[in-house]
Amino acid sequence: MKMKIGIIACSGENLIGGTLSRAAARIVVEKLRSNNTIILCQPLFAAGGLERHGGQEERNFAKEHPTITIEGCEEECSKIGVERYSGPAAATIRVDEIMKAHPELIPKSREDLGENGMKLAEIIADIIAKKVDELYTSV
Amino acid sequence: MSKKKVYIIPCSGIGKVFGSIGRETAYIVANELAKGKAELECLPLIVKGKKEVIKALKENKIIAIDGCPLMCSYNNIMEKIGKVDAKFMTTDIVKENRELKPEPSIIPVGENTKELSRKLAEQVVKKVDELLEEKKEAT
Numbered sequence: 001m002k003m004k005i006g007i008i009a010c011s012g013e014n015l016i017g018g019t020l021s022r023a024a025a026r027i028v029v030e031k032l033r034s035n036n037t038i039i040l041c042q043p044l045f046a047a048g049g050l051e052r053h054g055g056q057e058e059r060n061f062a063k064e065h066p067t068i069t070i071e072g073c074e075e076e077c078s079k080i081g082v083e084r085y086s087g088p089a090a091a092t093i094r095v096d097e098i099m100k101a102h103p104e105l106i107p108k109s110r111e112d113l114g115e116n117g118m119k120l121a122e123i124i125a126d127i128i129a130k131k132v133d134e135l136y137t138s139v
Numbered sequence: 140m141s142k143k144k145v146y147i148i149p150c151s152g153i154g155k156v157f158g159s160i161g162r163e164t165a166y167i168v169a170n171e172l173a174k175g176k177a178e179l180e181c182l183p184l185i186v187k188g189k190k191e192v193i194k195a196l197k198e199n200k201i202i203a204i205d206g207c208p209l210m211c212s213y214n215n216i217m218e219k220i221g222k223v224d225a226k227f228m229t230t231d232i233v234k235e236n237r238e239l240k241p242e243p244s245i246i247p248v249g250e251n252t253k254e255l256s257r258k259l260a261e262q263v264v265k266k267v268d269e270l271l272e273e274k275k276e277a278t
Contacts, residue, residue, distance in 0.1 A: 011151040012181030013162055022153050023246050041158075043151045043211035046186035077183030111166045 005033075005090070005132050006067035008040040010078045016110045016117070017072025017095045023113060024095070024124035025070055032129040036136055040067065045081035062086035066135045068128060071095060091131045098124050144178050145200040145224075145267045150212040151182045156241045157206030159248050160229035163256035164204055164263060172264040176271060177202075186215050193219060200224045200270040202263060225266045232259040 009025035012018030029039040044058040061067075063086045069078035070093050082089045099105075099120065107117025149165040152158025169177045184192050196216070203212040203226045213226050232255050233241060242249025248256075 009153060010181075010183055011153055012183050013149055013151060013165060014179045014181045014184075018181060025153065026246050039154055041152050041154050041211070043182055043186070043215060044209065046183065046211075046215060075184060075187060075189065077181070077187050080187055081183070111170065 003065050004036055004038045005135055006040045006062050006065050007037050007070065007128065007132075008042050008045070008062070008067060008078045008082060009070040010072040010075075010095075011042045012072050012077065014110070015072055016107050016113075017099070019072075019110050019113055020095045020099070020107065020117065020121050020124060021070040021072045021078075023118065023121035024128060027121060027125035028128045028132065032125055033132045037132055038065075042078050042081060045085050046077075059085045066090035068093065068131055068135070070124070070128065090135050093124065093128055093131065095124055098127065143199055143271065144176055145173070145202055145270050146180050146196055147177050147202050147204065147263065147267075148180060148182055148185065148212050148216060149204040150206050150210075152206045152211065153245065155206065156243055156245055156248070156252055157229045157233070159206075159245050160232065160241065160252055160256050160259065161204040161206045161212075161227075163248060163253060164227075164229070164259045167257055167260035168263050168267065172260055173267045177264075177267050182212055182215060185219050188219060196220050200267075200273075202227065202266060202270070204229065204259075204263070206230070224270050227259065227263060227266075229255075229259060232262070 007025050009021040029037050040058045068091045069089045079092050105116045105120040108114030147165045149161035169179050203223045205212045206229045239251045241252045
């Protein structure tokens, strides 16, 4: 059996890129590549002293499986988290760059993406799915 | 001197609906019920240790909202800021309102999830006011 690929989204609450990254990650894991991906919880990577709280599983998963990070902004918090605790990310997708490439699709707000925002999330999800396929055939 | 405020930091979890309740709650508090008194910040940025974010949180009050017993928001903030002024668990509001079973859907969230979030937001906003009152008395 082939191994699963981890998807970890920045999930930041304070910006539209965080909402888009979260929506796109869910679309990939629930619909587009549900059989070969698994969603990882970003805060679990980073939580200080998680070992004390029993939350080491996410970090271990990313050590042993290719993991794609989805970044809402240039801070790249997910990538930094994965690299700090698990090793190099297999790929990184920058949502802000995809937003720039689609100026016709402006999300409504960080709280509610609206119709255009969801279309953009679908586009981001397709890009992630293609990356999953590339990684899946190479492992 | 700038007006003091309360930062609302939800856990950012995207694996289960309990994280979504935290996020929806934070949006209702910051955008509506305590607009101008409460603000959001990205948990991943706190964990990353972005200087201006850390400084702002140290100078103001903080409420953590968590969706599971790992308490990523609370633990991450304690690790990076060294204090949390109040904390909430979204699972508590679910237990208090057993007739409102949250729908499993994360994007979009369901009606029961929205109603639970509003109920929790009403509790959080009371705490926001208490904390700001304490802050006034202390200065």
